[in-house]
Each structure stands twice: as structure tokens, then as C-alpha cells.
Amino acid sequence: MTRIRLTLQYDGSAYHGFQKQENAYTVQECLENAILRLTGERVSIICAGRTDAGVHALGQVVAFDSTATIPGERWKMAVNTYLPDDIQVLASSLAGADFNPRFQALSKQYTYYIYRRDAGRVMFRNYALCTRVPLDLAAMREAAALIVGRRNFRAFCASGSSAKTFERRLMKCMVEEKGPFLSLKVEADGFLYNMVRIVMGTLMEVGQGKYPAQRVEEILLSQDRTLAGPTAPPQGLYLRRVIYPD
């Protein structure tokens, strides 16, 4: 039995998120089906970050055990043969028997994209938050910088979350502009449920001048979800990269 590690990209539009569930098709199920068809084995996949319905991945990392004697780097092509064209293995390798893509991750990077043009927005409707509302970038950047650090992010966590602690270390929170796109790039040692989308929704309110950037510090300290902005829609969110000690 060997443990296999895969790096994946997927278009989350057609899936009810990563994690397997009753009565809904998920990325995990699709991947496990591909491996079943390839090896004849029913494997159980664990992932680095459970993306929600409609959320995409550029570098999700998963692991599973198999008795198949396929060389590590050959798994990529082998699994891709059985995957639909909205899920693709980018890299594969053999991993240590104790490799856990979730618990061994040092940090994860997410990017949220906003598309700000009318032209072509039908093409981006599943891949970005499409809006032409004027946004004050300087204010958004000021607010983004205020929440970096080891902080309690309870105010930016969906209510009903089963998290035991709300402290996370946010190493990066930056708003960038490139052509018609705005992006929010975040990196943290862990993310609470809907955290990136709630941070995005809050920065959007700052960008629209609903309250000053400094208010974001107060929202953070309040630990009160109702004071933060709305949860931004899933289609703008991408799990970009997972960072491991190696």
C-alpha cells in the first residue's frame, strides 16, 4: 500500500464543492470514481482545503492509498484519462505513509477575483464576481492590511461553524489591480468557514465607502459576524496553492 499525492486544478462550477455528500455530485466523488475505474480500488481521498460549491482550485492537494503499482509521476496521466475536462491532475508523486494534505500544510493561498467590465462578463459569470460598482482601492488596501497577523477571525467566520478556535495567522491580505480585474490574495495557516468570502464582502463595503477602512479593525475585535460584510459569492474564489514543509 502506498500513499499517492496529487495536485489538482478544477472548475468548481458544476460541483457541489469538494467533499463527498449524499445526493449531490462533488469533486471528491468524481476523483474517487476516476481512481476506481483506473485501479479497481475504492479509495478515500483527503484534501488540503474543502472548497465550497462553485469555488475553483488552481492547486488543490489530495492524498489517498493504493496498492496499484503505478510509478508516482505516472499517476498524473493515468488519472487524467478518467477525469472530465473540468478536473485535471497537474502533478503526482508518491508520499510518505503519514502524509496528510490538510494537517501538514503550513499555509494555504486563496485568490478572489472581481471583474469590472461589462464586455465579456457573461464569459466570467462563473469565474469572478462581476460588478461595475465603483471601488476605492486605497481604502480596500488599508483595510486589508489591518487584519494581517495572528488574530481571532470569529467575526469573519460563517455562523454555525464547528471550529474550536478562531485564531488564525493571516500572513498576506493584498488587493491588486490588473486590467479589468481586482484580486484579493490571502495566505493563512488555516481558514475558517467562508472566511475569504466574508473578508472579500467586508472589503467591498469599505471600497464602496459604506464605512472607513479603520472600522475593519473594530469588526475584527468585536468577534461578531453580524458586523462584518456579506459573504461574497463563491464563483470568484480560487484555492491557489498549498504550502508544505518540503
Added chain:
Amino acid sequence: MTRIRLTLQYDGSAYHGFQKQENAYTVQECLENAILRLTGERVSIICAGRTDAGVHALGQVVAFDSTATIPGERWKMAVNTYLPDDIQVLASSLAGADFNPRFQALSKQYTYYIYRRDAGRVMFRNYALCTRVPLDLAAMREAAALIVGRRNFRAFCASGSSAKTFERRLMKCMVEEKGPFLSLKVEADGFLYNMVRIVMGTLMEVGQGKYPAQRVEEILLSQDRTLAGPTAPPQGLYLRRVIYPD
């Protein structure tokens, strides 16, 4: 009865092209259904350029007649209310009773996109030709420049076309590079069936060094479809803009 002119963008992924047909859902049918629900009238829409299945539009122009007393600029919002989120009216106005979006067009602009990165290609699979094959841009540009002018484009027309003449005036044929994208931008007073996709397929062969740029001139003069390159896939193609005397 007044004639209405609409400018549309659409994601062609889910449609069997623009033009109405039996047993397949098309952009025209979807649009006519929206107008039926809005006005109660069954209209017959004419378009500037009949895009194929999977081809997109950033600025398709259509026209139809209606007895509804909706002001010209209000048609945009009214029709959008009944359209799915992959078709969107960008502008609307009243047009002269003799306005024909196809025959009165001075020229049309198409763009073909190639995406040249592995990262994110699942997101672009319906919106660009995704390939990492190395391409010699200088050779492609040289070849593109050779076919500009009033020429007989029979070699770049799908066989079986019902076109009566094969002469068209190609005003623009340019290969551009922007980040991970290559684009082919063309403008002509008219296009033959599959013309842009065959030009793209031929420039790809030049870019891959299968033959020198100068061969494209010979292919053009041969008027022989079998000498040109393959028809590039539809998903990279966009009807960008239609130009009228006004």
C-alpha cells in the same frame, strides 16, 4: 411596427450556434423566447454574423420588428429580464425600418484566443484554445500580414459552403501576445464559412514550423482548402464587433 436593434454578448458554450434549427437549442431561439415572454409576439430575429456552436460574441448585432411601445433604450433591460445569464443585451435602440444587421455591416471583427499555460486551463477550456505547443510568433505575424487585402479566400473556406463568391476584403489580421494569451484579431467586410478558424489553424501550423510563413501566400493563391491548416476549435472564437456606416 418598429424595428429594434440590439447589441448582445453571449457565452456560446451551451448553444448550438446562433441560428435557429430543429432539435437543438440556439441563441436565436433563446432570444426569440425572451421577446415572446416580454411582448407576447413571435418575432423573427436577423443577426449580423451567424456564430457556430461553441463560438462566443462580445458584440453581436440583431434586429427584429415589434408593435410593443417600449422606448428604444428600455428594450435592453426589458429583454435581459427574460434572458439566461449566458446571454446579455448590452445596448438597444430603435432602428430604421430597412435596417438589416447583416447586409448593412461595413465590416465585422473577430478575435481568436489561445491560452498557453497549464495553470487555470480548466477554467479556459470553453473560452480559448488551450495549448502549450511552442509557437513562433514572428513567423505567425509574417504569415498573417500576407493575407491582408482584397483576396480570394476559397482556400480558407469550409468545403461545402454555399458562398457564391470567395473574394473578401480582409482589413486586419494581427497576432498579439498578452500575458498567457495569444490573440488573432481579424476584420473583414465579410467572412466565409469557418474562415477565421481555418486562418487560425493555418497560422498555428506556421507557428509550429510545419511550413514557412511564405507558404500561406501560395495556399491563398491555390484556392484549395486541403492545402490550408485544420479548422481551429470553436471555443477560442469571439465575434467582437460589427461596424456600420453610422
